[in-house]
Amino acid sequence: MVNRRRAGLLRGTVYRVFYRLPRRMQRFLARRISPKYILGAVILLHDHDGSRLLLLRQPPGHGWGLPAGLIDRGEYPIDAAVRELAEETGVRLAGGTELVPASPNAVVHTSGRWVDVVFTANVDPDTTELTIDGAEVLDIEWHDLANLPPLTPASAKLLSHYGIGPYAESLGEPVSD
Known part of the structure; x- marks a missing residue:
């Protein structure tokens, strides 16, 4: 239960940081970590x-x-x-x-x-x-x-x-x- 809660808090923090980045940096990061087909x-x-x-x-x-x-x-x-x-x-x-x-x-x-x-x-x-x-x-x-x-x-x-x-x-x- 504690690990799930920590994971949720970490995920929320990562998303908040990501959406505060400039749009260009968001696109760059998304292209680097998204699966390619x-x-x-x-x-x-x-x-x-x-x-x-x-x-x-x-x-x-x-x-x-x-x-x-x-x-x-x-x-x-x-x-x-x-x-x-x-x-x-x-x-x-x-x-x-x-x-x-x-x-x-x-x-x-x-x-x-x-x-x-x-x-x-x-x-x-x-x-x-x-x-x-x-x-x-x-x-x-x-x-x-x-x-x-x-x-x-x-x-x-x-x-x-x-x-x-x-x-x-x-x-x-x-x-x-």
């Missing part, structure tokens, strides 16, 4: 009937993953998704019409401290030309949702939020990140 944009690109998913293999090539990348400072997530999809696969889609927010739109990976903003689209694989740059992407293929190849752990965990992949049965239970 990396923001990424991920694309679930399905074929026209939704039975297949476009996956890619990137260096070092241990498992298949989703088209994705980091969101640049000041960039809107939808713009990052459009950019990353074009860079990694050659597929150019219009954000907001062809590429739309998935549900859920954001997946928070608390132990890795990153947030993926997820978008989805359907295209016709017969008329969609895929390009591999050979540096960032080693291989691109359409895979049947019922028979996915070995996935990277991050992709498998993310796909579980959409009821897809090896962790899909744990939907509703937290999947450790």
Whole structure:
């Protein structure tokens, strides 16, 4: 009881001191002690009937993953998704019409401290030309949702939020990140 009371008094004192500091110093301290999260944009690109998913293999090539990348400072997530999809696969889609927010739109990976903003689209694989740059992407293929190849752990965990992949049965239970 005494320790809880001391902790409460100490916390109250720290807050009073903090709020008396100049606004610039408050921002500086808050940025230093607040947890940081990396923001990424991920694309679930399905074929026209939704039975297949476009996956890619990137260096070092241990498992298949989703088209994705980091969101640049000041960039809107939808713009990052459009950019990353074009860079990694050659597929150019219009954000907001062809590429739309998935549900859920954001997946928070608390132990890795990153947030993926997820978008989805359907295209016709017969008329969609895929390009591999050979540096960032080693291989691109359409895979049947019922028979996915070995996935990277991050992709498998993310796909579980959409009821897809090896962790899909744990939907509703937290999947450790």
